[in-house]
Amino acid sequence: MAAGQLVAEKWLEKNQQEMFYCPHQPGKLMISKNACAKRHLQAGKEEYQDLMKGDLFNYTYKRGLALCRDCPIGKRLALSPAANEPRPRRQPRGNFVNHGWKTHLQRAF
Numbered sequence: 001m002a003a004g005q006l007v008a009e010k011w012l013e014k015n016q017q018e019m020f021y022c023p024h025q026p027g028k029l030m031i032s033k034n035a036c037a038k039r040h041l042q043a044g045k046e047e048y049q050d051l052m053k054g055d056l057f058n059y060t061y062k063r064g065l066a067l068c069r070d071c072p073i074g075k076r077l078a079l080s081p082a083a084n085e086p087r088p089r090r091q092p093r094g095n096f097v098n099h100g101w102k103t104h105l106q107r108a109f
Contacts, residue, residue, distance in 0.1 A: 019033075046065055
């Protein structure tokens, strides 16, 4: 666990300019500018008529996104050209082919 924490701390140190504390989310959520822009865009696509429909996870997810829907910070970041650029994906290590979720499921069976 300590090695993972060191990696996370180094990443945060390197990418500190991309991170900020969201003033609208509870618990002083630290979020990247790119993730904030994506949350704002997703919040505009969601239906909020019946938040209690579904399970607790669905309620929590939509409740959190509802805060992002009218956020001026998210709106500004979503309009920036950097938010619309796809982020480069990491290359797989060794000779492994990255099949996303299939890799983990195939190994489990």
